[in-house]
Amino acid sequence: MSMASKRHAITLDDIRSAEQRIADHVVRTPAITNEVISKRLGCQVAFKAENLQHVGAFKARGAVNAVMSLSDEAARRGVVTHSSGNHAAALARAAKLRGIPAFVVMPENSSPIKIAAVRSHGVQPVFCGPSTQQREQAAAELQQQSGATLIHPFETPAVMAGQGTVALELLQQISHLDALFVPVGGGGLLAGILVAIKSLRPEIKVFAVEPEFADDTARSLAAGSPQPPTRYDTVADGLRTGVGDHTFPIIQALVDDLFLVSEESILSAMRSIAEDAHLVAEPSGAVAYAGLVENAERFAGRSVAVIISGGNLNFGDCSLGRNRHVMSCPP
Amino acid sequence: MSMASKRHAITLDDIRSAEQRIADHVVRTPAITNEVISKRLGCQVAFKAENLQHVGAFKARGAVNAVMSLSDEAARRGVVTHSSGNHAAALARAAKLRGIPAFVVMPENSSPIKIAAVRSHGVQPVFCGPSTQQREQAAAELQQQSGATLIHPFETPAVMAGQGTVALELLQQISHLDALFVPVGGGGLLAGILVAIKSLRPEIKVFAVEPEFADDTARSLAAGSPQPPTRYDTVADGLRTGVGDHTFPIIQALVDDLFLVSEESILSAMRSIAEDAHLVAEPSGAVAYAGLVENAERFAGRSVAVIISGGNLNFGDCSLGRNRHVMSCPP
Numbered sequence: 104m105s106m107a108s109k110r111h112a113i114t115l116d117d118i119r120s121a122e123q124r125i126a127d128h129v130v131r132t133p134a135i136t137n138e139v140i141s142k143r144l145g146c147q148v149a150f151k152a153e154n155l156q157h158v159g160a161f162k163a164r165g166a167v168n169a170v171m172s173l174s175d176e177a178a179r180r181g182v183v184t185h186s187s188g189n190h191a192a193a194l195a196r197a198a199k200l201r202g203i204p205a206f207v208v209m210p211e212n213s214s215p216i217k218i219a220a221v222r223s224h225g226v227q228p229v230f231c232g233p234s235t236q237q238r239e240q241a242a243a244e245l246q247q248q249s250g251a252t253l254i255h256p257f258e259t260p261a262v263m264a265g266q267g268t269v270a271l272e273l274l275q276q277i278s279h280l281d282a283l284f285v286p287v288g289g290g291g292l293l294a295g296i297l298v299a300i301k302s303l304r305p306e307i308k309v310f311a312v313e314p315e316f317a318d319d320t321a322r323s324l325a326a327g328s329p330q331p332p333t334r335y336d337t338v339a340d341g342l343r344t345g346v347g348d349h350t351f352p353i354i355q356a357l358v359d360d361l362f363l364v365s366e367e368s369i370l371s372a373m374r375s376i377a378e379d380a381h382l383v384a385e386p387s388g389a390v391a392y393a394g395l396v397e398n399a400e401r402f403a404g405r406s407v408a409v410i411i412s413g414g415n416l417n418f419g420d421c422s423l424g425r426n427r428h429v430m431s432c433p434p
Numbered sequence: 435m436s437m438a439s440k441r442h443a444i445t446l447d448d449i450r451s452a453e454q455r456i457a458d459h460v461v462r463t464p465a466i467t468n469e470v471i472s473k474r475l476g477c478q479v480a481f482k483a484e485n486l487q488h489v490g491a492f493k494a495r496g497a498v499n500a501v502m503s504l505s506d507e508a509a510r511r512g513v514v515t516h517s518s519g520n521h522a523a524a525l526a527r528a529a530k531l532r533g534i535p536a537f538v539v540m541p542e543n544s545s546p547i548k549i550a551a552v553r554s555h556g557v558q559p560v561f562c563g564p565s566t567q568q569r570e571q572a573a574a575e576l577q578q579q580s581g582a583t584l585i586h587p588f589e590t591p592a593v594m595a596g597q598g599t600v601a602l603e604l605l606q607q608i609s610h611l612d613a614l615f616v617p618v619g620g621g622g623l624l625a626g627i628l629v630a631i632k633s634l635r636p637e638i639k640v641f642a643v644e645p646e647f648a649d650d651t652a653r654s655l656a657a658g659s660p661q662p663p664t665r666y667d668t669v670a671d672g673l674r675t676g677v678g679d680h681t682f683p684i685i686q687a688l689v690d691d692l693f694l695v696s697e698e699s700i701l702s703a704m705r706s707i708a709e710d711a712h713l714v715a716e717p718s719g720a721v722a723y724a725g726l727v728e729n730a731e732r733f734a735g736r737s738v739a740v741i742i743s744g745g746n747l748n749f750g751d752c753s754l755g756r757n758r759h760v761m762s763c764p765p
Contacts, residue, residue, distance in 0.1 A: 133464040135486050139554070154712040155466050216709075223470070374749055378547075381485040381745030383712040414712030418705055 111294075111356070112260045112349045115302040118267035118295060121168040125265060128167045128200055130156050132269075134276035134408065139379050144399040147406040150380055151273050154388055154414025158192045158220060160341075161266055161292055161412050162256070166193035168265030169254045170201050178203045181251035185209070185231070185238035187340055188217030189413050190256035195224035206251055208241040214340055216417040233335045235345050257291030258347045267295025273408055274303060281405040282308040284391040286412050287320045287361070288342035290350030296410075297357040311354065311361040312394030314339045314369060320346040320354065321361050338366055341387030341413060362394040369393050376411065388413040442625075442687070443591045443680045446633040449598035449626060452499040456596060459498045459531055461487050463600075465607035465739065470710050475730040478737040481711055482604050485719055485745025489523045489551060491672075492597055492623055492743050493587070497524035499596030500585045501532050509534045512582035516540070516562070516569035518671055519548030520744050521587035526555035537582055539572040545671055547748040564666045566676050588622030589678045598626025604739055605634060612736040613639040615722040617743050618651045618692070619673035621681030627741075628688040642685065642692040643725030645670045645700060651677040651685065652692050669697055672718030672744060693725040700724050707742065719744040 134149045141148045153161040170182060181204030184194050191207045198205035205226050209218060210233040221228050231241040246253050254262060269292065273283070283300065287293045293311050300307050313320050316337035322330040329351045335343045346354065364372075369386050372393035376384040384392070388411045395402070395409055465480045472479045484492040501513060512535030515525050522538045529536035536557050540549060541564040552559050562572040577584050585593060600623065604614070614631065618624045624642050631638050644651050647668035653661040660682045666674045677685065695703075700717050703724035707715040715723070719742045726733070726740055 130467070133466075133486070135464075136461065138488055155464070157469055159712055377714050378747070378749055381490055381714040381747075383708050383714060416709070416712075418709055 111298060111353050113264045113267070113295065113298055115298060117260065117264040118271060118299050121164070121261070121264040122268045122271050124171050125164055125167045125268065128157075128197075129163050131272055132156055134273060135380065137380050140375070144396065146399060146402040146404060148395070149277055149408045150376075150382065150392075151269060151408055151410050152382060153269060154382055154384055154411045158189060158196055159413055159415040160189035160193065160388070161269055161410070162189040162193035163196065164268050165262035165265035165291060165295075166190060166197040166254065167200065169259055169261040170194070170197035170203070172261045173252060177252050181205060181249055182254045183207075183242055183246045183249065183251040184254045184256060185242040186256045187343060188213050188220070189341060189415060191228065192217060192220035192224065194254055195221050195226040198226075199224050204249070204251065206245045206249055208238055208245065210238060214415070214417060216415050220415065233343070235331070256344070257289030257294075258349045260349070263291045263295045263350065265295070266292040267299045269410065270296040270299035274300075277406065277408060279406050280304070280307050280408055282310060282402060282407045284310050284312055284395050284407065284409045286339075286342060286387060286390040286410065287311040287313050287346065287354070288317070288387065289344045290320065290346045290354050292410070292412060293358070294350040294353040297353055301357045308359040309357070310394060311358050312391045313361060313363055314342055314390060315363045315365055317342050318363055321363055323351055324355060324361060327355070339369055339387040339390050341385065342390060362398055364390060364393040364397055368397055372396060382411060383414045383416055384411045385413045385416045442629060442684050444595045444598065444626065444629055446629060448591065448595035449602060449630050452495070452592070452595040453599045453602050455502050456495055456498045456599065459488075459528075460494050462603055463487055465604060466711065468711050471706070475727065477730060477733040477735060479726070480608055480739045481713065481723075482600060482739055482741050483713055484600065485713055485715055485742045489520060489527055490744055490746040491520035491524065491719070492600055492741070493520040493524035494527065495599050496593035496596030496622060496626075497521060497528040497585065498531065500590055500592040501525070501528035501534070503592045504583060508583050512536060512580055513585045514538075514573055514577045514580060514582040515585045515587060516573040517587045518674060519544050519551070520672060520746060522559065523548060523551035523555065525585055526552050526557040530555050535580070535582065537576045537580055539569055539576065541569060545746070545748060547746050551746065564674070566662065587675070588620030588625075589680045591680070594622045594626045594681065596626070597623040598630045600741065601627040601630035605631075608737065608739060610737050611635070611638050611739055613641060613733060613738045615641050615643055615726050615738065615740045617670075617673060617718060617721040617741065618642040618644050618677065618685070619648070619718065620675045621651065621677045621685050623741070623743060624689070625681040625684040628684055632688045639690040640688070641725060642689050643722045644692060644694055645673055645721060646694045646696055648673050649694055652694055654682055655686060655692060658686070670700055670718040670721050672716065673721060693729055695721060695724040695728055699728055703727060713742060714745045714747055715742045716744045716747045
């Protein structure tokens, strides 16, 4: 296989440059092995805990890389994006680090905690409808008005390259690895990881995991070209977006397989990550693990890593039951 | 100050030996910085995430060190202990690693998840009343019957030394540190950490944090000798036990100060650890952070580390609200 060749939007060198560029501004997240889960599933399981990343998601990597890659002249005019949440907060944070303006379009059904995160970096989001088209149109208008550079949540090459640094760290952290599970929404994280892994260690299998309720990447792989989403109601809000035109060719060329997971399975994976791994995963952050759980028998005795892509979860009105040792909330 | 002198139950050398002895059997847990919490509290905050340790608590360290320190002859007769939970699971695990029997006494009000954890290592706990006296008596009987070695949850020197390895790692992980917050129940973790820190970096302030509802260490420091608990109902179930006769002299000699925290404050700290740091802390595991939150103004601009001592929390009948992005449970 010819991996990460020039025909793709990014190369291994882009990811290595990104690693240098973002080092001072991102968390080198831990790869955490788990005995209880490993015993239960019959394989050696490690979680790459991007929920412990700044802004609570891997998105901090791509956003910092994109913003720090801009020329001084371009940077001065600011950056603009559209995102259901974590990329929005990540871009607001990255822009603040460089001291430049950020314009952020968010779907009106974004989670309140993600809206609050954007505001915490001094940026007031502009709201729009949930479809890809509505998001892109609102961002394009803001871009025209401001002259800011569009930092797309997954199509911008510097964003994909930044997300790919997850894989470089993982290869340094886990010496023997057979398989890696990665969630796919727009495909930026998956594309970045695929280019890194298949360039350096092509024998490691990389599996995409996608909610059944957001199965556009599965349909795109079957059709041979990017297909739009048909619904926007998966609990995994970060994966409601359709796979990108620039990420898809990388995924199509390099991914080993794709697993679809049910809503039930995503919720159950979140719970296991909390109870057994003591980490908070948001629904999208638990999707890759759901893919492993549903297919564990295929990986018996193997060493597998699972990306927990984000951990931004609103505990709402929950309180902790006294002497009951449970999280409890009003119904 | 003469630190960690021979008059104490353990020395720095004991902790360094423990670090070697347990290295292959424990997680080198991450020290995780957090921008959101640091900004809110006005100091640089890092969490030493012992909730990500095997058995979900620092107790894995002391138990492995104690079991691996036994002679072959003593080991053959097994180990015995009493514990409200995490030490019980940790000892069962350590005994299994060495292939020896473990006898475990647990208070009958121990949390179900902690009882299940002991059973998962093939050990059936013996239940008793919640007072220190009841626990000690039941363990003594088992010890007499079996000839097993008592591995006390905090009084055994090898246990204290094992827990002290948390501090050795922390000093390697965080180059500049002004203060460290540590929960205190029986005092094994606190004593081990105090000996390590005050031997190597005496300028770092070490603060104990204790629930108001389990204030025996505060009263012991005021009285100059170990005082028994007066109640056993704090939500921080791991800290209901009284401070030890062997841990107390170390704490008395070396601790910089002790903070008491309310039940409300513990629950609020758990929630912030989940929402802002994306980690699951059990109530005892959130106590040290509650101590920092209540006293943050004293640490403005400083670099502080907080031990999250454990993460074993039962989510009971909780489910995750669809599209509400919250954990929800029946009331």
